[in-house]
Amino acid sequence: MNCTIVVIDDHELVLDGTVNLLKDHYPNATIQIAQTRQTGQTLIEQLQPDLVVVDLSIPESEGATARFETGIELLKFLMQHYPTLNIVVQSMNPKPLVRLKPMIDDHEGGFTIADKKLRRDEMLTKLDMALNGGTYLPKEMKLGLEVKPEWLELLRLAYQEGLQDKAIAKEMNISDRTVRNYWTKVQDALSVYPEDNQNLRTQVGIRAREEGLID
Template sequence: MAGSSTLKKIVVVDDHELVLNSTVEALRQQYVDAQITTAQTAASALAQIAQTQPDLAVVDLALPEQPGQPSRPEVGLQLLRTLMQQYPSLNIVVQSANAKSLVRLKPAINAHEGGFIIADKSLSLREMLTKVEWAMQGLVFTPKEMRTGLEIKPEWLEVLRLAFHEGLQDKAIAERMSVAERTVRHYWTQVQDALGVYPDSGKNQRIQTEIRAREEGLID
């Protein structure tokens, strides 16, 4: 499979040095003449990608923002959001042991022009290289649960984030989103319908919404 040797630029992002090195070694065998650079934090990944303008980014989902900070999926998610916004034609492979939280990026993935492949970390190196080749071809591959699961709108995710991460009430959410309060209430209705949360005697509907949103990976 070492025939795909046309000059390519690749950035590999992973905070685990052993995984980083094995990924780079596998890519060097597949893309003999490729220029491969590495990053171990989200901040250094953005810097490397801005500098090298790569054809492909291979990104671990759980990353630290800066050296010495803990690895968190939310950091990887934000990095991916930024990359898709700034580099709409960048081919991306995301490596993750638990891809459920990537459902939050579904609208952005659907709009992304470049390849976008989600690769389970349990894949063999050969299988991972196949996914890399798919990304290079501009293909999109997401797990089955993302293809058949919830259809999520960006404004719903923002309501969930503001309510459950920042603890805001509807009026404050409306102000932050620059919409009417009734629009926020409409978003709640849509979210709750998508999550299968309906009025139930003795249960707090907002709390039930939070529980279901966490189960579906929409919030941490």
């Protein structure tokens, strides 16, 4: 896959490990690295990458102390200024991200959280998912089933009215891209993720019925 990836992490060894992993998995990708928020932000502005892999605990600039608040601020900035950017948060402690949940729900690009405790293959799944515009938040960050009214409307139109995405977009007066984004959010809310030999939309329908979201 030809893509540009920016990796932001203040630990040199972690950076090396992540870059090696990315090079193995995406041999044709252009990978750039940054160790502070400032350099990372500049790189993203210059390169407009397809994917950003960011650690939460990073320093503001060289010599500064790494703080998760800095990572939170960077993510806020990225989601505000690049609403379609694909982001993977790779962190040892991603829990403070819960502060950004409303923003993540509205973000139109891919957004996945990869706890550093994940195995290599699980980490790669999260990278692929984000690159394809998917959303993944760990279950422990959710209080039960959290579904927005517009996502419910999408489910109703798709499974009860039997409408296609284009017709749903017209009915809900939103863009095709937003419909696709709603699908990824619904998939995450229902914990339905891409798996081999499984039709995602069918799985979503089954789970939505199990949860009583649709008749």
